[in-house]
Amino acid sequence: MAQATKGKLNYRCPSCFMRDIDIDMFYDSHTEEYYCLRCSFRGKRGEVLKLNQQARYRYKALKLRVADFGEDNEPVSFKPHEGGAQ
Numbered sequence: 001m002a003q004a005t006k007g008k009l010n011y012r013c014p015s016c017f018m019r020d021i022d023i024d025m026f027y028d029s030h031t032e033e034y035y036c037l038r039c040s041f042r043g044k045r046g047e048v049l050k051l052n053q054q055a056r057y058r059y060k061a062l063k064l065r066v067a068d069f070g071e072d073n074e075p076v077s078f079k080p081h082e083g084g085a086q
């Protein structure tokens with residue numbers, strides 16, 4: 001752990017990211033695991049990628065805008081974001 005480095009490609013910590021903290025992890029070549037300095041998360045590359053992919057559910061509507069919130073128990077309707085006017 002003392003000689004751990006950042007990997008060629010840095011991955012963000014999925015555990016911290018779920019708490020709105022964006023922090024890179026370090027790579028331990030002995031165990032072939034990524035680990036976080038801030039929290040206790042550690043995991044193989046595949047696990048890190050899977051958990052980071054799962055965290056994307058929060059941003060499903062990132063490129064959409066709410067067109068109508070609707071009444072109670074009605075679904076919210078979206079429209080695509082058109083970008084800013086020049």
Ligand SMILES: [Zn+2]
Pocket residue numbers: 013014015016017023036037038039040041
């Ligand atoms: Zn973390």
